[in-house]
Amino acid sequence: MIVILCKWGFTSAFLWMLALIAWRRVRGIGLIADLIGLLLLKLLFISSTVMLMGLAGHLTADSLAVLAVFGWTGIALFGRQDLRKAAQRLLRMLIVFKTAAARRPLQTGLLLTTFLFLMARMAAHVWFLPPYIHDANTYHLPRVAEWVQSGTLTVPHLPVKRVYWPAGFELIQTWWAVFPHHDAVVEAAGVPFFMMAIAAVFVIGRNLGLQRLTAAWCSFLFAFTPALALNATSSKNDIAVAALYLYLAAIWTKPVSRRLAGRRWLLTFLAVCLGIGIKPTMGFILPGLLWLGFAGFSKTDLRCFRRFKISRWTSALVAAALLVGSYWYARNWIRFGNPFYPTTVRAVAAADGGGGQQGAFSLASAAENWQWLWAKKIYDLGGPCNPDLPSMAGWGWFVFSCGAGCFLWGIFVNQRFRWTALSFLTSLLLLFGWVTPDLWNMRFAQWFPALAALAFSVTVRHQRLLVSARFAMVFLAFAATALNGLSILGNGYARPEEWLAFMQIPVSERALHLGGVVKQKSLDERLPAGELVLFMAEGDDAFYPLYGPGFTRRILYPDDRRDGFAAAMQKYGSRYLYFPDHIQKTSAKQLLADDLTAKRIEPLGRGVYKLVKKHSK
């Protein structure tokens, strides 16, 4: 364990140092915006490193550690000066923090306590719960498992075509799984994005004219939004898109000087590429931010291109961003002739379904999603909020109670808020037009509730609001946020007894029970580690738990089973078959029955079958 942590810490420290050196060339936009920029660079370096190592077939903890050794040597030889200057700058920023905190010890203490509460909640969810979201178990995490097992960016062989969708977030999840060769902390991949999102709301608040403390509380009002907090540790990638969108909004809500215009364009390019590589929804919502041009765009943003020169660092950053943003689309284009495979994308068409999403902008979808949101989803009914947000928006108590009134007030009194609101609303409408109307699509709009927190903060700081009304609103916001805090303690799925059960299982064995029937232990007893296991599924099943929490099992879905499972096992070089009880497909059940009758396979119990020796190769 100590060796694993050393390798991980050593490699992570190298990427932080690299990010710090690059950060010197992009900083200057503002204290917190700069810190988010540093985090963005770190996430970009993680993504590109994992991708390059995967493409080279060396995605292992040892290879990453060796790379870090070379990296540290390079920094020691050529980057010491840069690193020292960047570190000094960072230190100066931290001193500013310390000074500001010392001026308001009580408020700082309260903010810190709130932050620690959120972090403790995240830590408990990451550590005690195995990945439990259906989509994550169906096609997100199987990619991580395959990459960690094979050391390459191979595509898992599953009966789900969505496995070909962009996997930028999985690159970061892989970073959390490849060193321990285990998924114990894989859900932590969403936490840096959660922090990026709430910090971005702070920056937007400051750009709208809020004082530091008000902006800080504003960001925490947003942080407690159930949709956001629940998704931070759900292994789904929507939190990343939300964070990058809010970061872009943060750096474009205020004009910058000519010296910084080029840097802002570069940061915008990096964030957009990272987002597009994570999920195409980034592309859907991005045009909405064009309205922010009225708040944060000036002629200097175009003048900076007159004396346009690209340094080596800029070229490297652009190349890394292009790689992580375009790889998935290029791969699909080469392999299937369609960058968005399995979805067929058309410019504008009627919503008629597609591979997982409708693949076209449709006014009918926009209208239906919009109507569905206000008629039903915004009430968050149908049980506790969970990260899937089934038939609910997950915006919680605060947005519903304080959002609408404050939104109207904010629109009247703050011009920059007006453009921000218009941007967010346009993005929401664009999103609604692009995505299939279904129960779960509000996951894609986790960034939107930030508008309610900003509206509230703009309103309560407005001088025309009566003091008594201000106190009443603050009290109501506190109560609503406290209730949101209760909603995000659990994950909306696991009952207390299930939490207790998970807590009692050692972390090395903690995994979701397949279909609630088969336990990992029973699979471990029947399937030797490292064996290739063929498995049968109904289509959209949760395949990921089959890999085991330590990625000990290799799995493969047999497409060709015309001659029965025994023949397929021989063909694919496997001795084991997993055929769970819930499979209803009659043809598959008949093939299994034939193999059993002919004694080509023997049952080992719990849905596991073994090829009889005389039929093995």
Place this chain on the structure above:
Amino acid sequence: MNNKFSKWISLAASLLLPLFSIWCFSVYAEGKWKDTLKFTKNWIELVRQ
């Protein structure tokens, strides 16, 4: 005149804002209260155990 008018508007808005927000809170609570209570009870039970 304008100042007076805007003063009255601010006063009315200041009064309406909390009232409207409390009404919104009650509408949301009507559907969500049971969930939250049940959820809190479950968590208290978990901590006890």
